[in-house]
Amino acid sequence: MAKEVINREENYSQWYNNLVVKADLAENSAVRGCMVIKPYGYAIWEKIQAALDKMFKDTGHVNAYFPLFIPKSFFSKEASHVEGFAKECAVVTHYRLKNSADGTGVIVDPDAKLEEELIVRPTSETIIWNTYKNWIQSYRDLPILCNQWANVVRWEMRTRLFLRTTEFLWQEGHTAHASKQEAIDEAEKMINVYADFAKNYMGIPVIIGKKSESERFAGAVDTYCIEAMMQDGKALQAGTSHFLGQNFAKAFDVKYTSKDGNLEYVWATSWGVSTRLMGALIMAHSDNNGLVLPPKLAPVHVVIVPIYKGDDELKQMCERAEQIKKLLAAKNIVVKIDDRDNVRSGFKFAEHELKGIPVRLAIGPRDYANNTVELARRDTLEKCVVPVAGIDEYISKLLDEIQNNILAKALKFRQQNTIKIDSYDEFKEKIETGGFFLAHWDGTPETEAKIKEETKATIRCIPLDAEVEEGKCMVTGKPSKQRVIFARAY
RNA sequence: CGGGGUGUAGCACAGUUGGUAGCGCGCUACGUUCGGGACGUAGAGGUCGGAUGUUCGAGUCAUCUCACCCCGACCA
Secondary structure, X not given: OHXXXXXXXXXXXXXXXXXXXXXXXXXXXXXXXXXXXXXXXXXXXHHHXXXXXXXXXXXXXXXXXXXXXXXXXXXXXXXXXXXHHHHHOOEEEEOOEEEOOOOOOEEEOOOOEEEEEEEXXXXXXXXXXXXXXXXXXXXXXXXXXXXXXXXXXXXXXXXXXXXXXXXXXXXXXXEEEOOHHHHHHHHHHHHHHHHHHHHHOOOOOEEXXXXXXXXXXXXXXXXXEEEEEOOOOOEEEEEEEEEEEOHHHHHOOOEEEOOOOOEEEOEEEEEEEEOHHHHHHHHXXXXXXXXXXXXXXXXXXXXXXXXXXXXXXXXXXXXXXXXXXXXXXXXXXXXXXXXXXXXXXXXXXXXXXXXOXXXXXXXXXXXXXXXXXXXXXXXXXXXXXXXXXXXXXXXXXXXXXXXXXXXXXXXXXXXXXXXXXXXXXXXXXXXXXXXXXXXXXXXXHHHHHHHHHHXXXXXXXXXXXXXXXXXXXXXXXXXXXXXXXXXXXX
């Protein structure tokens, strides 16, 4: 049944949406472009949050919280920031409702108009820098290394579950520094934290790079990003880190007295990842049987399905399952025993595969007698029979292996779909089937725009670790010092 | 905001020239089943997205509107 619905060949988007629905992760809400994250989906988000939060704290950051509403005037202070965000904001204009005259419902009370409109935050730079102004006087107050977990709203014209919802959950780090170099180091440090997380937790290899001028964040001097490849060969920006220079310090007049008594503007960064990461997780690893979760982000590592006839056998199998659960729990492995007696085991198998649970154990009378279990791993769909004795060690190692295998598979896929290219004609032809293209570019926004116009491909990033290689722009033939990554993107 | 498509039971859909609201899955009860999405029998469940109009009569025709999906523009 699932196979009929989840058919990637037919329509990747359809497949993606159906997978989300079938795996019980999320659904569209009654509100335009918003999403309901269902309990199982949210459990995955909590795993992502927990892992990231620890990484932030290990790198010296603390959490704080800033207001949801931002006075409109704050947005007028940084010109390019306005340019980038003003058009896509939800605006609060009134503060009261009243019963309508005809008694059929409520209307906005025209007398309750706000003096100054409030913007629902699309990102928090402005309100945070307005606050930082009061926190910073001396070099002794620096650096400030704050992060907040929050929701933001961007009224995009077109939305897409997980990837571009009107409201989304994210974290945004906002730091303030005494020197330019320290801020640049911070921005680079955080993009590396993201890359590390993507690789080691999500099992998604990413390319670290800088955005070209036209793809840069509104208000940033430099935008660093991580770019991941999805299974259809399209690119997904999975995280960004911005070096903001002194733009926001100047806009909000944030100065500090340096060691030698001079008054100087503060240097800034901001960085964030969102629930879009879950979209990445789904689109990078899923197969026709459903999700494939890397063990480090799976809310449940092992599901045990008892195979039985009658209550006595059910009880017997569940007792054995409990023993195994206890063994595994001692190794921090989360086990769920699926003892529902209203669905058959085959149904349970299919359902847990759809949810991406890394390891499944089945225990039936045969296994009970032999003191074994049937073990199935989600990533390869292989099955084998293993003895109960030592199963904790076995599964502990297996989870590591699955984690590594998922990454290795994604990495191999990316390598197979990444090519160096020098001919624009060849590029135009090959971009149709997806993938990353390493090509020389003359560095001008005009050439970039032309390529986008003609092929729908954009520069995903200018890789940080690229080798210096003299070459000629594939379009204009002008000189270039390194290759950049072109791809079609979500 | 432009082009295309879809809104009918919890889900996925059918519904002919306008004439009593339908199928499958799921749900409830009972029975048989149970090592890869079981089967039988009996049931419950709908102001057909919304509004207005045409008509003796609208799920069906017309106008408007709302929501969702796809392609653009925009964007994380």
